[in-house]
Amino acid sequence: MAEPRSPLGKAFVAGDHGNHAAGIGVTLRERKNLSIIQITAWADSIPAVLTAIGSATGLVLQNKPGLGRVAGEKSVFGFAPGRYFVVSATPDLETRLRSAISAELGTMVDLTHGRTVIRIGGPRSEWVISKLFAIDFSEHAFPVAYGRATLHHDIHTNIQRIDDETFDLYVFRTFARSFWLTLGHAAEEVGYRVE
Structure with missing residues (x-):
């Protein structure tokens, strides 16, 4: 069976983006084959x-x-x-x-073909996703492996903390490209890498 085409399309541009002169604050990638x-x-x-x-x-x-x-x-x-x-x-x-x-x-x-999973990791991951969701992402309030369902405007998102600096964001495939671009904008000030 062929792997489904990514809904991110041309919005997925590998490399370093934003203000990365002082280093990369977060890394973004799409998790596939799940x-x-x-x-x-x-x-x-x-x-x-x-x-x-x-x-x-x-x-x-x-x-x-x-x-x-x-x-x-x-x-x-x-x-x-x-x-x-x-x-x-x-x-x-x-x-x-x-x-x-x-x-x-x-x-x-x-939900395999209905969701896109975006992984954000790095020392500024809490900072970046806190811009989008009204949730306390600190480790005492959102510990490793913990999960939540929430919204960014009208985009429903399930979030799970994977480790100290990493989160998986599950969004509907139909909103994935828009959400990916929004996440990139939120990460610009800390510099981000797309893998």
Whole structure:
């Protein structure tokens, strides 16, 4: 199966941009070849769904809002009560999850072709995304692996912190190019690299 064409198109320009004379503040890249599955658990089945996600992915998740796990190219995070994003670089993710989670436990939607994942990393990543979202991105308020659902104007975004300086931003493919350009503008003052 061919890799889907990036929605970023000509807006994706590799190299250094903005005010990078004093160094690069952030790096931007599009994460590709991911499976993205959204799971919604029925209210009384949340513990069973979390156990099933753990058995299918090896990522054990506690039943606490926003809590998540990251291991290499796979991750899981809650972004609303009973709602979870499960992400992996393996094409059989949906099959493994469907074998572990029955319709009696909740619903599952494959968002792989409906979302674009933009990774922002670097020492000024918190600063740059704080310009776009009214969220405290400091590590005590938004710890590693934590996830949130939010908006930048009308662009819905799911965000997960990957490590101290890195965040994954999940946006609808139809808004990806516009959001990418907005993110670039927000990063201009600190200098950014597109990889």
